[in-house]
Amino acid sequence: MRSKDIKEMNALISLVDDPDSNVFEEVTEKISQFGMKIIPFLESKWEELSDQETQSRIENIIHEIQFRDIKEQLKIWKEKDDNDLLSAWLIITQYKYPELNEEEIRLKISEIRKDIWLELNDDLTALEQIKVFNHIFYEVHGFTGDTENFYDPRNLYLKNVLENKKGNPLSLGLLYMIFAKSLDLPIYGVNLPKHFALAYTAKSFNIETLVEDKKNILFYINAFSKGVVFSQREAEWFLEQINITPKPEFFQPCSNREVLFRVLKNLSGFYEKNDELNKSKEINELYNIVSD
Numbered sequence: 001m002r003s004k005d006i007k008e009m010n011a012l013i014s015l016v017d018d019p020d021s022n023v024f025e026e027v028t029e030k031i032s033q034f035g036m037k038i039i040p041f042l043e044s045k046w047e048e049l050s051d052q053e054t055q056s057r058i059e060n061i062i063h064e065i066q067f068r069d070i071k072e073q074l075k076i077w078k079e080k081d082d083n084d085l086l087s088a089w090l091i092i093t094q095y096k097y098p099e100l101n102e103e104e105i106r107l108k109i110s111e112i113r114k115d116i117w118l119e120l121n122d123d124l125t126a127l128e129q130i131k132v133f134n135h136i137f138y139e140v141h142g143f144t145g146d147t148e149n150f151y152d153p154r155n156l157y158l159k160n161v162l163e164n165k166k167g168n169p170l171s172l173g174l175l176y177m178i179f180a181k182s183l184d185l186p187i188y189g190v191n192l193p194k195h196f197a198l199a200y201t202a203k204s205f206n207i208e209t210l211v212e213d214k215k216n217i218l219f220y221i222n223a224f225s226k227g228v229v230f231s232q233r234e235a236e237w238f239l240e241q242i243n244i245t246p247k248p249e250f251f252q253p254c255s256n257r258e259v260l261f262r263v264l265k266n267l268s269g270f271y272e273k274n275d276e277l278n279k280s281k282e283i284n285e286l287y288n289i290v291s292d
Contacts (some may be wrong), residue, residue, distance in 0.1 A: 009038050013045045016061070028061055036069050053254050060253040066098045067282060074289050085256050086178050092263065092286065093157045100159060108162055112141055120183065126200055126218050127229065128183060134227035137179070140166065145224040153270040153279075158262055169224035170196040171264060174259060176223040188253035189221065191262060192235060193244050198223055201254050206210060217251070260290055 015027045025173055028166035031038060039062055046058045072243045073091045077084070086109070116136045120129060146155055154160040161167040161175055173189060173196045179199075180187035190197045198221040204253050220235060236246040262288040271280040 005034070006041075008031075009041050013038075013041055013058075016045070016057050017051065024057070026110075028064075031061055032068070036065060039065060062098075063069055067095070070094050071286065071289055074286055078290060082291050083256055085174065085181075085259065088256075088260055089158045089178075089263070091176065092260075092267075095283070095286070096154070096157045097159050105158060105162065111138070111180065115140065116179060117183055129165060130200065130221065130227060132231060133148050133180070133183075133185070137176065143167070143175070143253045145169070145172060146227070151270055151273060153267055153274070156267050157271070160171055160213065167224075168266075169222070170262060173198050173223040174263065176221070176227070177259070189256075189259040190251060191254045191258060192250055194242060195224070195238070196259075196262065197221065198233070199251075201253065220251075257290060261287065264290065 009031070009195060012027055012031050015023065016031075018024050031042070042058050042062050046055050049055050049058075072090060073094075074088070077088050077091060086106075089176060090100065090102055090105060093105075118131055119132045124132065142165045144166055146152070146164075146168060147156065149166075150168055155166065155168045156171050158171075158175070161171050167175065170285075176198060177187060177189055186201045187198050190199045199217045200219050200221060202216040202218055217232070219229045219231060222230060230249050232276065235251060239246050239250070264283055268280045268283040268287065271277070271283060
């Protein structure tokens with residue numbers, strides 16, 4: 001970084017305690033233009049201060065810069081490759097954990113994926129594959145549904161799911177999908193109302209388009225309940241019990257973007273439920289980026 005830039009950044013940061021609101025707004029805008037590279041200098045300034053009001057100002061500036069960066073990353077993801085769910089989930093997780101070590105997360109996922117891969121082989125039936133997968137995922141690595149803090153927003157952030165080995169139906173299902181995709185298992189998300197599920201599909205292709213047909217579903221998987229397998233009739237019965245009329249679209253595989261929509265909708269709803277309205281508003285901004 002050029003010494004000229006460093007001097008300018010430090011000069012701007014020295015003005016964050018200016019009592020004139022107009023000066024502060026102008027300084028904040030100029031600081032934000034430096035992007036993520038100015039954050040270490042802001043953090044250093046924060047540590048030097050004893051004035052809580054100025055510290056709070058710096059915290060808000062840092063959050064705004066980080067949030068702007070998350071939005072830019074999500075726009076790039078959308079334009080580049082919306083099939084890469086892992087990258088999108090990592091971007092969203094940065095909202096809660098700005099200092100997220102992405103390499104560390106990917107390494108952990110690679111290790112678990114390898115453990116599953118070592119036990120799979122081409123001679124296994126679809127149900128046998130799921131039995132092996134479930135054993136490694138739930139029994140060996142200990143992933144389980146979080147029944148005590150079901151509506152905790154942290155259950156939707158990848159870092160928490162990997163560290164605590166707990167999640168809700170959506171986050172466990174999303175992680176299950178990511179491993180399945182990396183292992184070439186034809187497992188896709190299903191937007192079942194009130195309970196996200198997975199579908200194991202037969203590997204069939206449209207002869208004319210050579211596109212994989214994901215509608216030929218062999219069975220469904222409940223990632224929240226240790227990967228238990230169930231049928232469409234059982235899913236229909238579940239919906240009937242909660243007074244929802246079953247519709248064909250409820251049981252068909254959905255796109256990765258639709259899965260991401262559900263993650264962001266749930267996050268926004270959880271924050272709103274906890275009266276964290278500003279966070280709910282910001283998550284809705286991320287949703288709008290993906291949906292536009």
